[in-house]
Amino acid sequence: MRLRTLLDQYIQTRMKKNNHQKSIHSGVKEIAKMANVSIATVDRVLHNRAGVAPSTKRRIHRIIKELDYKPNIIASRLASRKVFHFAVLIPAVSDETDFWQGPLNGVIRAEKTIKEYGVKIDFYFFDISNRNSFVEQSHKVFNNNVDGVLLAPSFINEAKIFTEECRKNKVPYVLIDSNIPHEENLCYIGPHLFRSGLLGAQLVNLMLGEEGEILIVNIAHEVDDHNYLLEIEQGFRSYFSYRDLHPDIHKIDLRQTDYASIAKSLDKIFRTKDTPIAVFVTNSRVNIVARYFEEAKIEIELLIGFDFINKNIEYLKKGIIDVLICHKSEEQGYKGIMALYQHLVLEETVENIHFMPIDIITSENCEFYSN
Amino acid sequence: MRLRTLLDQYIQTRMKKNNHQKSIHSGVKEIAKMANVSIATVDRVLHNRAGVAPSTKRRIHRIIKELDYKPNIIASRLASRKVFHFAVLIPAVSDETDFWQGPLNGVIRAEKTIKEYGVKIDFYFFDISNRNSFVEQSHKVFNNNVDGVLLAPSFINEAKIFTEECRKNKVPYVLIDSNIPHEENLCYIGPHLFRSGLLGAQLVNLMLGEEGEILIVNIAHEVDDHNYLLEIEQGFRSYFSYRDLHPDIHKIDLRQTDYASIAKSLDKIFRTKDTPIAVFVTNSRVNIVARYFEEAKIEIELLIGFDFINKNIEYLKKGIIDVLICHKSEEQGYKGIMALYQHLVLEETVENIHFMPIDIITSENCEFYSN
DNA sequence: CTGAAAGCGCTTACAG
DNA sequence: CTGAAAGCGCTTACAG
Numbered sequence: 166m167r168l169r170t171l172l173d174q175y176i177q178t179r180m181k182k183n184n185h186q187k188s189i190h191s192g193v194k195e196i197a198k199m200a201n202v203s204i205a206t207v208d209r210v211l212h213n214r215a216g217v218a219p220s221t222k223r224r225i226h227r228i229i230k231e232l233d234y235k236p237n238i239i240a241s242r243l244a245s246r247k248v249f250h251f252a253v254l255i256p257a258v259s260d261e262t263d264f265w266q267g268p269l270n271g272v273i274r275a276e277k278t279i280k281e282y283g284v285k286i287d288f289y290f291f292d293i294s295n296r297n298s299f300v301e302q303s304h305k306v307f308n309n310n311v312d313g314v315l316l317a318p319s320f321i322n323e324a325k326i327f328t329e330e331c332r333k334n335k336v337p338y339v340l341i342d343s344n345i346p347h348e349e350n351l352c353y354i355g356p357h358l359f360r361s362g363l364l365g366a367q368l369v370n371l372m373l374g375e376e377g378e379i380l381i382v383n384i385a386h387e388v389d390d391h392n393y394l395l396e397i398e399q400g401f402r403s404y405f406s407y408r409d410l411h412p413d414i415h416k417i418d419l420r421q422t423d424y425a426s427i428a429k430s431l432d433k434i435f436r437t438k439d440t441p442i443a444v445f446v447t448n449s450r451v452n453i454v455a456r457y458f459e460e461a462k463i464e465i466e467l468l469i470g471f472d473f474i475n476k477n478i479e480y481l482k483k484g485i486i487d488v489l490i491c492h493k494s495e496e497q498g499y500k501g502i503m504a505l506y507q508h509l510v511l512e513e514t515v516e517n518i519h520f521m522p523i524d525i526i527t528s529e530n531c532e533f534y535s536n
Numbered sequence: 537m538r539l540r541t542l543l544d545q546y547i548q549t550r551m552k553k554n555n556h557q558k559s560i561h562s563g564v565k566e567i568a569k570m571a572n573v574s575i576a577t578v579d580r581v582l583h584n585r586a587g588v589a590p591s592t593k594r595r596i597h598r599i600i601k602e603l604d605y606k607p608n609i610i611a612s613r614l615a616s617r618k619v620f621h622f623a624v625l626i627p628a629v630s631d632e633t634d635f636w637q638g639p640l641n642g643v644i645r646a647e648k649t650i651k652e653y654g655v656k657i658d659f660y661f662f663d664i665s666n667r668n669s670f671v672e673q674s675h676k677v678f679n680n681n682v683d684g685v686l687l688a689p690s691f692i693n694e695a696k697i698f699t700e701e702c703r704k705n706k707v708p709y710v711l712i713d714s715n716i717p718h719e720e721n722l723c724y725i726g727p728h729l730f731r732s733g734l735l736g737a738q739l740v741n742l743m744l745g746e747e748g749e750i751l752i753v754n755i756a757h758e759v760d761d762h763n764y765l766l767e768i769e770q771g772f773r774s775y776f777s778y779r780d781l782h783p784d785i786h787k788i789d790l791r792q793t794d795y796a797s798i799a800k801s802l803d804k805i806f807r808t809k810d811t812p813i814a815v816f817v818t819n820s821r822v823n824i825v826a827r828y829f830e831e832a833k834i835e836i837e838l839l840i841g842f843d844f845i846n847k848n849i850e851y852l853k854k855g856i857i858d859v860l861i862c863h864k865s866e867e868q869g870y871k872g873i874m875a876l877y878q879h880l881v882l883e884e885t886v887e888n889i890h891f892m893p894i895d896i897i898t899s900e901n902c903e904f905y906s907n
Numbered sequence: 908c909t910g911a912a913a914g915c916g917c918t919t920a921c922a923g
Numbered sequence: 924c925t926g927a928a929a930g931c932g933c934t935t936a937c938a939g
Contacts, residue, residue: 205909367900522906535893607917614932
């Protein structure tokens with residue numbers, strides 16, 4: 166009933182608008198005439214540029230309100246030759262993981278759709294396993310012309326220094342993939358990690374019931390440095406504690422990320438009796454665990470991990486990984502650039518936090534997934 | 537390794553471009569000069585308008601290719617006062633189901649983003665439970681100015697007649713939600729139903745193993761008329777037959793869609809011994825089944841249905857529905873309009889089929905779902 | 908603090 | 924079959 170009403174309202178509003186359709190869409194010219202000034206002065210007020218008498222300014226503002234004037238962005242972009250420079254500071258795609266191909270593709274897609282509006286994008290790729298490369302690249306950003314920044318704060322402390330620099334220079338920045346909450350962020354676009362962990366646990370619970378041991382696997386050079394992994398793990402555990410369930414949950418932190426080391430560690434667990442029946446890997450490296458199971462010819466009930474990357478999809482299709490939890494990495498890149506565009510070019514307000522959907526991917530729906 | 541290379545290539549291409557950056561982006565003026573004609577003639581060739589000497593036409597075409605000329609759409613839309621009229625022919629949002637609110641919202645969102653480019657949308661809502669209302673509304677479409685159509689072919693035969701009419705009038709049309717394959721469709725935007733059925737079965741299999749009886753429930757006034765439901769059911773059954781699995785699958789077709797009738801039919805099944813442990817409802821009416829289970833205080837292992845509509849989400853959150861399979865109905869409306877825009881306004885080619893993702897929604901990820 | 912004028916890259920009558 | 928000119932709604936030097 167509620168929806169019906171809203172719909173009706175919408176249609177009525179549209180009809181009214183259509184009737185007035187031919188009433189010439191008011192522009193700077195009309196405002197100028199009404200205010201007895203030139204269009205140049207109107208333009209100054211519209212863009213908050215200095216050098217307008219306060220009284221004139223007030224008068225023009227009043228008229229703008231009255232007419233409910235909306236600038237014609239088409240005309241604005243055509244007339245203006247200002248070029249906006251966006252810097253993108255994200256990890257390079259590496260042999261180890263192609264996760265960052267997603268956001269990169271999204272950035273490129275956004276670039277294509279708005280390049281006509283005078284946006285240029287400069288890339289600064291750093292090495293995800295090398296803290297210094299982040300610092301190095303972040304220094305380069307301010308050497309060039311830069312109006313806005315998109316960054317993945319993979320190294321939290323270094324990223325904090327960098328974002329502070331942005332704030333000092335009045336350069337708006339967008340965070341993707343993980344967040345460093347700060348009121349002056351333009352916005353964060355990425356997953357709600359805790360909730361992703363909750364979902365992982367729900368899937369385990371739905372698929373296994375409450376029997377059998379569950380193993381959480383964290384794989385990262387610096388596990389403790391990434392609150393990324395910790396938030397997911399906390400979410401995962403909370404699902405059960407919220408419901409007063411007490412499954413047998415073990416966990417292992419693997420700080421060596423090469424296959425041999427990981428296989429060795431897993432061997433210690435899976436070559437014994439009473440092995441876990443479900444394994445939850447807290448990031449995209451689930452494919453390494455899958456490879457281990459494949460090579461060691463071990464079959465477990467359930468293997469869940471994260472991220473829509475090629476190596477993971479391969480094991481998903483083979484039936485070794487059962488479920489991937491994904492966060493639309495391509496979309497993060499796309500939306501990140503569009504947020505800068507909205508703020509800087511369109512001068513519109515941008516919502517501060519965009520949580521990505523938490524997608525459940527299996528071998529049967531992976532084909533149609535748009536990352 | 538492959539990705540690395542692609543990336544490097546991309547960056548190099550960009551750098552080259554940046555070097556040439558200042559080489560004035562060639563426009564109609566330059567083409568005109570090179571061809572020794574006026575820009576009006578260039579414009580005629582660009583838009584395939586009649587009245588240009590064949591030799592001139594050829595010459596201009598050659599130059600366009602040579603310069604790799606891309607028209608500036610911004611300028612084009614600003615200069616042109618042509619308004620495009622899109623007709624949208626979809627079911628009204630009804631008290632019975634708010635499914636169509638999704639596509640409608642998508643259409644409205646698309647309208648907002650392209651209305652500056654001179655697109656006007658006219659709505660023709662029909663009653664999903666009244667075949668004649670479709671016919672009635674579809675007749676109205678051609679009374680008005682119409683450059684393109686978006687339709688949901690809910691009544692197949694009537695829709696076939698209508699799309700034929702579109703073809704006769706050279707009016708391109710886009711189908712959403714379900715398809716009537718035809719080579720002259722501009723495109724189809726919607727789910728791959730068979731694959732959705734497969735996924736439903738996979739979820740049942742993952743969550744239950746192979747024990748217990750499964751019940752398929754089709755709810756529609758004219759079940760046999762909707763190959764929609766049949767395709768899903770076939771997909772569902774195929775999952776098991778592909779794998780040579782033979783679970784105990786029953787099915788029931790309910791042609792009365794009110795609660796009382798459905799409850800009565802379900803009572804016959806669930807008030808006996810040996811009741812099904814999993815129920816798979818092939819459309820959005822799963823909330824009616826959920827309501828029955830709630831009121832009859834029956835608990836089953838697994839209830840799966842379709843579509844992200846309010847009543848379904850309510851039961852999802854209550855834990856009565858376990859999983860909803862969703863097809864981004866909002867996105868279908870949005871993409872449908874954008875496809876018309878791409879074809880008619882931008883004069884770009886449009887892919888013929890866009891299958892929507894098949895999304896798995898549970899109580900833990902429904903909050904972040906973008907329909 | 909303000910304005911007149913040129914121009915962004917196209918499209919559109921109109922005239923021939 | 925073709926062209927000269929005005930205009931779309933803004934922005935941008937430049938001059939005062």
